[in-house]
Amino acid sequence: MSLCRLSLLGSTFCVAVLSALPTIARADDYTELLDILRAKGSLSRSEYNVLLSHHQHHAHPSLQRDDDGTSPAPARHRNRYMRYGPQNEGSSLDAPPDVTTIAAVSAARRAAMEASASAQDARNSLMEARRTYNPDSIVRVKPYVAGKGVTIQAGQIDINISGFVNAYYTYNSPSGGRPVAGGVSTGSSGFDSSSVRNGLLPGGLILKLNTVQEGIKLGAVFGMYPGINNNDPSTFNANSGGSPVGLGTAGLDFRQVFMTAGTDELGTVKLGRDIALFASDAILNDATLLSVGSTGSNANPANTSLGRIGVGYVYTDWLPQITYISPKWKGFQASVGVMTPLDEFNFAGGGLSATTTQHSSPMLQGKVTYDGNIAGFTTRFWSSFLVQHQQNLTSATLGSSSRKGTTVEAGDVGVKLSRGPFEGVAYYYYGSGLGTTGLFFDGVSAEGRKRNSEGYYVQAAYKILPRLKIVGSYGVSNLYQAPGEDNPSMVRRNQSEVGAIYYNLTDWFTLVGEYAHTESDAHGIAHESDHTMSAGAMMTF
Known part of the structure; x- marks a missing residue:
């Protein structure tokens, strides 16, 4: 084989390898991102497991199947998932993504954000009430004492x-x-x-x-x-x-x-x-x-x-x-x-x-x-x-x-x-x-x-x-x-x-x-x- 033909064959092989690398890199980056979010506490264990399983299902549909017909996850990904997997969460490693669960998680997060906003509004209202508090505008009833009548305190005035x-x-x-x-x-x-x-x-x-x-x-x-x-x-x-x-x-x-x-x-x-x-x-x-x-x-x-x-x-x-x-x-x-x-x-x-x-x-x-x-x-x-x-x-x-x-x-x-x-x-x-x-x-x-x-x-x-x-x-x-x-x-x-x-x-x-x-x-x-x-x-x- 001439030197020219060997060079052409090597170039073709390199292009093929390089064309496959982005998909693998994207898969690794996504998994690493999930790991980082989980470590920082941004994701709960259940959320991490669901998102990782969902990613594996859609990112590698053509991987070799096991004898029982299921597609095994790569050993590296499976080992990382098992750290937070079935033995801790009671869920199946190979279960398909639960869209209802993901929607519920998103709704829960939105509710938490809204509750946080409401709590902040309540704190602001309390601060405003304290700032504008005027005891002269408060009307209250004093504890009743038998034979002493009913006393209503309207600001600084007692009305008996x-x-x-x-x-x-x-x-x-x-x-x-x-x-x-x-x-x-x-x-x-x-x-x-x-x-x-x-x-x-x-x-x-x-x-x-x-x-x-x-x-x-x-x-x-x-x-x-x-x-x-x-x-x-x-x-x-x-x-x-x-x-x-x-x-x-x-x-x-x-x-x-x-x-x-x-x-x-x-x-x-x-x-x-x-x-x-x-x-x-x-x-x-x-x-x-x-x-x-x-x-x-x-x-x-x-x-x-x-x-x-x-x-x-x-x-x-x-x-x-x-x-x-x-x-x-x-x-x-x-x-x-x-x-x-x-x-x-x-x-x-x-x-x-x-x-x-x-x-x-x-x-x-x-x-x-x-x-x-x-x-x-x-x-x-x-x-x-x-x-x-x-x-x-x-x-x-x-x-x-x-x-x-x-x-x-x-x-x-x-x-x-x-x-x-x-x-x-x-x-x-x-x-x-x-x-x-x-x-x-x-x-x-x-x-x-x-x-x-x-x-x-x-x-x-x-x-x-x-x-x-x-x-x-x-x-x-x-x-x-x-x-x-x-x-x-x-x-x-x-x-x-x-x-x-x-x-x-x-x-x-x-x-x-x-x-x-x-x-x-x-x-x-x-x-x-x-x-x-x-x-x-x-x-x-």
């Missing part, structure tokens, strides 16, 4: 809504006797009376607003007290005797409307209408506050019953006032206030008492309280006073231009002791010109002289079961005649005994059963008494 509703079936049976001027018993009426009525408390809906501005605690209170019986306003407004006639409507007693401003260090100033200071603790600790007590006029029920008003204490009343309340110091707290003055009132009628209509100075009231623990008893002591100058006393005896005046003084003292299931209250008051039952009722005689008065009540309560409480109390209010006075029909004493049972069905709902015996005695021989049985319920929230 609380209240109570009560209703009692009351049966009053008179024991007879002769009427007593200024008495509270209905024993001389001669007729039994039945009613569904309020007790000592009417209904109540109380709105309180509180906030802090520039370090000053500010508050406003609106207290609305509707009754359930028909209203017939007269001298005592919503507390006058009702009207048991068809087409009547209940009345609204707007007792509270006041504002407060103060700090923990300097105390608080109250301006507006609220419960007075003198004798306020006497009524607030009276068990009949949650029941009926003495009914007064049960035939035409007023907005409220009497409870123990006039049979143990003089009604404190709700008065326009400017009052300073000190901070608490070691359990002590003091209050003093100037209040709108009230007239002397002829409650007994018949010209027996003087009246007034002129006031050049306000009423002054004050109170001191102490809360502490003594010998294992949770203890509250209180003492209060009242002073008011009455001008231009008038009566049939004095005429309408006597220009006679007098100064009324009164004081009281009380204590409440609690320990375990036991609770006790003792209270005493004394007044000169104060009168009885209400402030300045029959406090001054027709001759213009002050009548002295005093009274007290004692009360004991015991929880015989966690939800069942029994209460017993006795109270007296005495009104003495003025010097030189002789009016035998004028009331000398009002007194009552009360026994009650209270069962707390829930935190809101209390069932009440009660018996009360009330007596009124005059300075002469007149005397009357009555018996009252009441049963009903009170709901507080």
Whole structure:
């Protein structure tokens, strides 16, 4: 063979070899790429196995088959695949590519990318919310405390809504006797009376607003007290005797409307209408506050019953006032206030008492309280006073231009002791010109002289079961005649005994059963008494 022919044959062989090399190189490069992606963690084992099998199936369809008819993978590729192959993944080395699996992997990757984007969007939204957060625009409800109402916090303002509703079936049976001027018993009426009525408390809906501005605690209170019986306003407004006639409507007693401003260090100033200071603790600790007590006029029920008003204490009343309340110091707290003055009132009628209509100075009231623990008893002591100058006393005896005046003084003292299931209250008051039952009722005689008065009540309560409480109390209010006075029909004493049972069905709902015996005695021989049985319920929230 000539040299020329050998050269031509060698060139042809080289071209043939070179033409085969790209396919093999591409196959090796693809496999190496899969290896690199798997090593970097970009492919899971399952994804690597599926893609490698798919590549081998399409890249070498004409490879020599095994005896069973399948095409064996090159030893080098098979060994590399077996590192991640059937023994680890539980899959077949020679299985054909699963298009559904590849699509699922792609969908999973897209979902992961979308989830990552969503998470980033959520993080961005959170950062934006934190940047623009304004606590003054947040409204939330504070945890509920039984008996304390519902408190909604709107930014920096606390809005509290609380209240109570009560209703009692009351049966009053008179024991007879002769009427007593200024008495509270209905024993001389001669007729039994039945009613569904309020007790000592009417209904109540109380709105309180509180906030802090520039370090000053500010508050406003609106207290609305509707009754359930028909209203017939007269001298005592919503507390006058009702009207048991068809087409009547209940009345609204707007007792509270006041504002407060103060700090923990300097105390608080109250301006507006609220419960007075003198004798306020006497009524607030009276068990009949949650029941009926003495009914007064049960035939035409007023907005409220009497409870123990006039049979143990003089009604404190709700008065326009400017009052300073000190901070608490070691359990002590003091209050003093100037209040709108009230007239002397002829409650007994018949010209027996003087009246007034002129006031050049306000009423002054004050109170001191102490809360502490003594010998294992949770203890509250209180003492209060009242002073008011009455001008231009008038009566049939004095005429309408006597220009006679007098100064009324009164004081009281009380204590409440609690320990375990036991609770006790003792209270005493004394007044000169104060009168009885209400402030300045029959406090001054027709001759213009002050009548002295005093009274007290004692009360004991015991929880015989966690939800069942029994209460017993006795109270007296005495009104003495003025010097030189002789009016035998004028009331000398009002007194009552009360026994009650209270069962707390829930935190809101209390069932009440009660018996009360009330007596009124005059300075002469007149005397009357009555018996009252009441049963009903009170709901507080």
